[in-house]
Amino acid sequence: MNRNISISFGLHILLVIITAMSLPFLSKKPINLPPIVSVELIQISDQTSIPFAPKAKKIIEKIKEKEKKLVSEQAPPKIVKKEKPDVVPLPDEKIDKVKKIKDEKQNPEKIDNEVKQVSEFEKDNLFDPSNIAALIDKSKIESAETEKKTDKVTQDQDKSVDFSGLSLSEEDALKAQIFGCWSIPLGLPYNEDLLVRIKLQLKPDGSIMKSEILDHARMNRPGQGFYKVLAESALRAIKLCQPLRVPSTGYERWKDLQLNFDAREMLEG
Amino acid sequence: MLFRYLLLLILLPIKSFALIEVDITRGNLSPLPLAVSPLSIDEKSKEGFKKILQKENIGSEISAIIENNLKQSGLFNPLNKDAFLQKPEIANLKPRFEDWNLIKAQALITGKVNLVDDKLRVEFRLWDVLAGKEMMALAFTTVPSNWRRVGHIITDKVYERLTGEKGYFDTRIIYVAEEGSKINRIKKLAIMDQDGFNNKFLTLGNELVLTPRFSPTNQMVTYLSYFKNLPRVYLLDIETGMQEVVGDFPGMTFAPRFSPDGKKIIMSFAKDGNSDIYTMDLENRIVERVTNHSSIDTSPSYSPDGKYITFNSDRSGYQQIYVMNSNGKNVKRISFGNGLYGTPVWSPRGDLIAFTKLHKGKFYIGVMRTDGTGERLLTENFYQEAPSWSPNGRVLIFYRETKTNAKGEGFSAKLWSIDLTGYNEKLVETETDASDPSWSSLLSN
Numbered sequence: 001m002n003r004n005i006s007i008s009f010g011l012h013i014l015l016v017i018i019t020a021m022s023l024p025f026l027s028k029k030p031i032n033l034p035p036i037v038s039v040e041l042i043q044i045s046d047q048t049s050i051p052f053a054p055k056a057k058k059i060i061e062k063i064k065e066k067e068k069k070l071v072s073e074q075a076p077p078k079i080v081k082k083e084k085p086d087v088v089p090l091p092d093e094k095i096d097k098v099k100k101i102k103d104e105k106q107n108p109e110k111i112d113n114e115v116k117q118v119s120e121f122e123k124d125n126l127f128d129p130s131n132i133a134a135l136i137d138k139s140k141i142e143s144a145e146t147e148k149k150t151d152k153v154t155q156d157q158d159k160s161v162d163f164s165g166l167s168l169s170e171e172d173a174l175k176a177q178i179f180g181c182w183s184i185p186l187g188l189p190y191n192e193d194l195l196v197r198i199k200l201q202l203k204p205d206g207s208i209m210k211s212e213i214l215d216h217a218r219m220n221r222p223g224q225g226f227y228k229v230l231a232e233s234a235l236r237a238i239k240l241c242q243p244l245r246v247p248s249t250g251y252e253r254w255k256d257l258q259l260n261f262d263a264r265e266m267l268e269g
Numbered sequence: 270m271l272f273r274y275l276l277l278l279i280l281l282p283i284k285s286f287a288l289i290e291v292d293i294t295r296g297n298l299s300p301l302p303l304a305v306s307p308l309s310i311d312e313k314s315k316e317g318f319k320k321i322l323q324k325e326n327i328g329s330e331i332s333a334i335i336e337n338n339l340k341q342s343g344l345f346n347p348l349n350k351d352a353f354l355q356k357p358e359i360a361n362l363k364p365r366f367e368d369w370n371l372i373k374a375q376a377l378i379t380g381k382v383n384l385v386d387d388k389l390r391v392e393f394r395l396w397d398v399l400a401g402k403e404m405m406a407l408a409f410t411t412v413p414s415n416w417r418r419v420g421h422i423i424t425d426k427v428y429e430r431l432t433g434e435k436g437y438f439d440t441r442i443i444y445v446a447e448e449g450s451k452i453n454r455i456k457k458l459a460i461m462d463q464d465g466f467n468n469k470f471l472t473l474g475n476e477l478v479l480t481p482r483f484s485p486t487n488q489m490v491t492y493l494s495y496f497k498n499l500p501r502v503y504l505l506d507i508e509t510g511m512q513e514v515v516g517d518f519p520g521m522t523f524a525p526r527f528s529p530d531g532k533k534i535i536m537s538f539a540k541d542g543n544s545d546i547y548t549m550d551l552e553n554r555i556v557e558r559v560t561n562h563s564s565i566d567t568s569p570s571y572s573p574d575g576k577y578i579t580f581n582s583d584r585s586g587y588q589q590i591y592v593m594n595s596n597g598k599n600v601k602r603i604s605f606g607n608g609l610y611g612t613p614v615w616s617p618r619g620d621l622i623a624f625t626k627l628h629k630g631k632f633y634i635g636v637m638r639t640d641g642t643g644e645r646l647l648t649e650n651f652y653q654e655a656p657s658w659s660p661n662g663r664v665l666i667f668y669r670e671t672k673t674n675a676k677g678e679g680f681s682a683k684l685w686s687i688d689l690t691g692y693n694e695k696l697v698e699t700e701t702d703a704s705d706p707s708w709s710s711l712l713s714n
Contacts, residue, residue: 165289174291182296183375186344186690187432187663199288229433232397232404236375237296239399258290265294 182237206243300346303376309358317384334420343693437659486531603641618662
């Protein structure tokens with residue numbers, strides 16, 4: 001009996017010792033801290049305000065030389081304009097006409113976009129003589145200009161939106177809103193040229209200041225009953241939807257807006 | 270030089286923005302919400318109509334017809350009258366658009382009814398609530414008993430103004446009214462308004478009648494009836510009730526139908542054991558053969574311009590739909606889908622052909638373009654056939670046979686309508702069982 005008690009006691013003691021020995025806080029090993037590294041915090045704007053790399057500077061100087069030559073040698077030709085004859089609409093293709101007119105307006109903007117999305121180092125290939133005046137003016141304040149140009153990577157992207165219209169998400173939001181408001185008259189034929197173009201003048205809150213049907217004369221022409229019905233339904237949709245879901249900023253760029261209502265896709269099923 | 274710099278400085282800050290264009294190519298296809306305000310009526314007229322028509326308020330009755338028609342079309346959603354804020358007599362004078370805007374009405378119908386020299390005079394106006402302007406104003410004067418028709422005519426005008434296509438409400442439907450068991454079926458010719466009211470039986474039911482068809486130009490009907498077990502083609506004038514036999518034809522005769530000018534009828538009958546298509550001039554009764562083929566050619570239907578005929582034939586081995594010139598030349602098969610195709614009917618708009626299709630034991634009513642492309646099956650059921658177009662080519666009426674209970678016992682035949690979207694399927698209420706419907710042209714034309 002005593003023997004059993006002493007064995008049990010001994011084993012318990014052993015257990016306590018093993019536990020105490022293996023616990024980490026009892027080991028008391030020194031902590032090896034990593035060596036201290038000093039970190040200098042730099043403003044990102046400072047970082048990006050560093051003047052152009054020597055290569056970039058040379059390229060800009062070349063551009064300036066070219067500007068001077070062009071100003072003295074010739075009147076600024078519009079490169080974009082050369083494309084115009086190709087996009088003149090055929091007289092008998094009414095539907096295409098509208099689309100092509102749109103392309104005409106959008107082409108220059110698309111080129112704008114391309115220019116602005118290309119890196120600064122490739123700009124000499126995309127030199128636009130129509131902007132000479134602006135470049136000359138900028139050259140006077142070269143030091144400040146360089147700072148601005150380095151910022152341009154982000155700012156230019158915004159500007160491209162300014163000039164080319166609404167961004168995809170802004171356009172989608174507006175479209176989605178009007179889709180919900182437009183009750184398409186289902187009795188209309190799907191195989192006729194029924195495109196209603198409405199020009200809007202908007203207030204900053206997106207409400208309608210003025211709406212104008214661009215082919216208004218067609219509404220009262222005999223045999224254009226379908227067009228009239230569609231035009232009225234489009235006007236109802238705009239009124240029902242207002243205030244329109246327009247961007248909260250950039251009023252100047254969207255205060256005039258044109259909506260092209262085309263129901264063919266829906267009517268054709 | 271200084272001037273140039275100044276000009277440059279003035280012009281530089283001016284930003285020019287291209288006009289933003291947004292293409293709207295989708296919209297919602299949900300019914301247009303509109304309010305049909307009860308037509309206002311003065312007390313004197315109310316009393317007058319009460320005596321003549323035994324109706325408490327004829328103004329409300331007419332507006333109920335308009336509302337029901339618009340709802341049945343599936344294109345409009347007439348709003349609940351309980352939500353109306355403006356009283357009919359005030360709304361008729363000058364609607365308060367804000368009130369109608371509040372209940373989300375996009376269009377509003379107002380009007381008034383008067384008894385003038387024992388005649389019914391109805392004025393109505395259609396308003397664009399969102400634009401706050403009048404879209405249409407018309408007045409009708411007729412005998413008081415025509416009050417239902419006035420409701421239908423107003424609906425047609427509103428429908429046309431808001432959808433751009435002619436309405437189909439001031440029309441009638443002729444059909445075969447059926448009673449009794451399937452073996453001893455009594456079949457009578459019957460006619461009713463398109464909404465199921467004013468039902469009348471035109472024959473007594475002593476003889477079997479089949480396939481009544483309206484003339485596209487007037488209120489004439491042609492139909493087939495068996496007299497002493499011989500098929501006869503009849504002409505019936507709905508207005509006068511006059512009836513005449515066009516001719517006795519041998520063997521199996523099917524589906525007489527008018528030409529678009531109403532001067533001919535086209536049908537198929539079996540001669541020498543072979544069924545072909547024939548026309549008969551209604552003036553001189555001269556019969557001309559149009560097809561001459563060893564196969565079975567039946568169910569002919571003219572295109573609205575009268576230049577083409579569509580029919581079904583089994584000349585390819587299976588029953589399919591064909592189109593040919595009205596002189597029988599240039600026969601072309603247009604249906605190539607799986608199954609059997611029959612009863613082709615050319616749309617009054619000319620762009621589509623409606624048909625019945627049998628595939629894997631089920632019957633479908635569908636439409637396809639006149640060259641056979643764009644086949645769309647609108648409705649499917651155990652047994653249904655004989656589509657007939659509304660005069661504007663937007664809705665089809667057909668009949669469907671069903672079992673009367675869930676165990677599959679009994680037998681019932683009813684008229685149904687469906688529009689081209691395939692979503693707006695409605696039962697057309699009839700007093701008895703009904704089959705073989707045919708839609709009239711607009712009565713007010």
